[in-house]
Amino acid sequence: MTKEVRVRFAPSPTGALHIGGLRTALYNYLFARKMGGKFLLRIEDTDQTRFVPGAEEYIQEALAWMGISPDESPWKPGEVGPYRQSERKVSYMSYALDLVEKGHAYYAFDSSEELEAMRERLTAARVVQPQYNSITRTQMKNSLTLSPEEVKERLASGDPYVIRAKLPLKEEVRFQDLIRDWVLVHSSTLDDKVLMKSDGMPTYHLANIVDDHLMGITHVIRGEEWLPSAPLHVLLYRFFGWEETMPQFAHLPLLLKPDGNGKLSKRDGDKLGFPVFPLNWIDPFTGEKSSGFRETGYLPDALLNFLAFLGWNPGDEREIFSLEELVEAFSIERIGKSGTKFDIAKAKWFNEHYLRSKTQEDLIAYLQQDALAAGTTLSQEKAGAIVSLLRDRVTLPGDFWKDSQFLHQAPSDFDSEVAAKKWNTDAVTLLQAYAGALESGVATPFDGTAAKALLESSAEASGIKLGKVMQAVRLAVTGLGAGPDLMEVFAILGPQEVAKRIRFALDTLATVD
C-alpha cells in the first residue's frame, strides 16, 4: 500500500499568473488525477514587499477557467491548512529554532552594508563566488563567531537578525530527479541561505520545506529555475530528520521565448503580439495592461491542449486531448528535458480545431455578442447564415464579427490592386446588366442558387465569361478581392442591397481607367 499522492502548486501573488506557471499547475493537476491523488494550491506570500492586490484572485480565476481547480486551497481548505504562508507564520520560527538547536542553522547579525562590504572584499580578492558560506561565515557577525553571551544580549535587545542554514563544507549532495535523473552538487558551492528574514518571515526555502512536509506532499513538480536550490532543500530535509518522507522532485523544462533567447517573461507577451497570461491583467500600481488568452479568444480546451504538449507528449501520434484524456495519458516519465519555445502558431491551430467543434448556437452567440458590443443587433437567421459562411475560416471567436464587416456595411472604398487588375469593361457591362436584373425583382426567392442563376444568365446575355469577371463582381459588392462564397454573401445581403452596392461601385470605379 503506497501513500496517497499529494502535489501542490505554490505560486506567489506578485502579479498575474504567468503562462509557464499555468503549465506547472496543469502538470501537477494531471499527475494528481492520474494517480488518484490530491492537488493542492498554496499561496506563497512570505515576501510582504511584493504582495500585489488581486493577484490571488487572479490565480483562482485562471485555474477555474482552465478547469484545473485544486482539491485543497485557501478557498477550499483541507485538513492541513492554512493554505496561505502568511497565515502559517507562527510555526516557521520554531522550525528554524529547532535547526539552530541541532547545529544546522545559526543567527546572523550582519547588516546589509556589512554584507555588501564582504562581497566587495571577496570580489576584490578575486574570489570566484563571493558568498556567505562555510568559509566566509567565520569572518562575519553570527552566533558561530560571537560569544554566547553577546548573542544572547543581541537577541534580548532586539538586534535585527536572520537565521541562516549552516551548510557542510565538504559534502556531496545528490538526489534523483524524476525528469533529470541523478543530480549531484558539492556543498562547497552552496551558500548559507537565509532561512528566517529579519522581519520574522521565512524565506521560500524554509517555508517550502516545512509546508511540503506538513502538508504531506509526495511529489514536488516545479520549474527548472528551482533546480539549483534543490540540493539545499534536500539538505534541509536531512537537517530536520525528514529524509524518509522527502518528496520526489520533478523539475520541468522552461518555456522559452519564440525567438530563442531566454525564458518567456511577462514583458514578452504584448511585444510579440500574443498573450503570455491566461487572463487580462491590469497592474494595480502601474496601471500597465497585459492581455490574456481568454479575452483574446482562446478557448480553455485549446490552451490546455497546447500547454500540455509544451514539454510533454503521449508517445504516440495523437494530438487532440481533452482534459480527461490528458489525465489518462499523462506520466512524468514522458516529460522532456529541454527548454521549449513558445510557438503561438500551434496554439492558433488548436484553437481553430476546438472552435470548429463548437455548436452552431455557441458560435452564433459569439457573433451576436460582438455585434451587440458594436451597437448593432443581428437577426438569428442572419447571424446563423454568417456563422455557416465563416465557420471554416476563423481562428478566434471574434473573427466572425471582424471578418463579416462587409456584410454589415457597404464598402466605401475598394481594394485598389484588385481594381487595377480586374475592373474592366466586361465587368462593368455585366454588373450593369446584373444590377438591372436584380432591381427588376426577377429572382425571388433570392437564395444562393437564384443569385447565381441570375448572374449566369446576365453573363450569357452579355456574352461575357463569368470566370473572368467574378473577382470584379466580388470587389464591387464587398470592396475586397477575396472572401467567402460570394453567392451566399449575395443571399445574405438581398437583391436590393446587392444592386445598390453595384450601382455605387459602378459610379465610383467607372471613372478609374
Add this chain to the structure above:
RNA sequence: GGUCCGUUCGUCUAGGGGUUAGGACGUAUCCCUUUCACGGAUAAAACACGGGUUCGAUUCCCGUACGGACUACCA
C-alpha cells in the same frame, strides 16, 4: 566568472547501437473551388561539432561549442 541543466526538421516532438530517422504546426506545390479559406494529396526540411567504445554510433562515454537556469533578508 562560478555551479547546475540541456542540445533530433524553422517550431513542438517520436525514436534509439544496424531505420528510407516517424508525426504535428508552419512553409511550398498540386487537386477541389468561378476568389480566399476548409478539405485531400505531395514536397522541401533535422540527429551541434570533435574524439573515443564498437564490426557498426544519431543513439553509450569524454571533450568542445552553443543555449538556458541559478548565483538576494524574491519566489
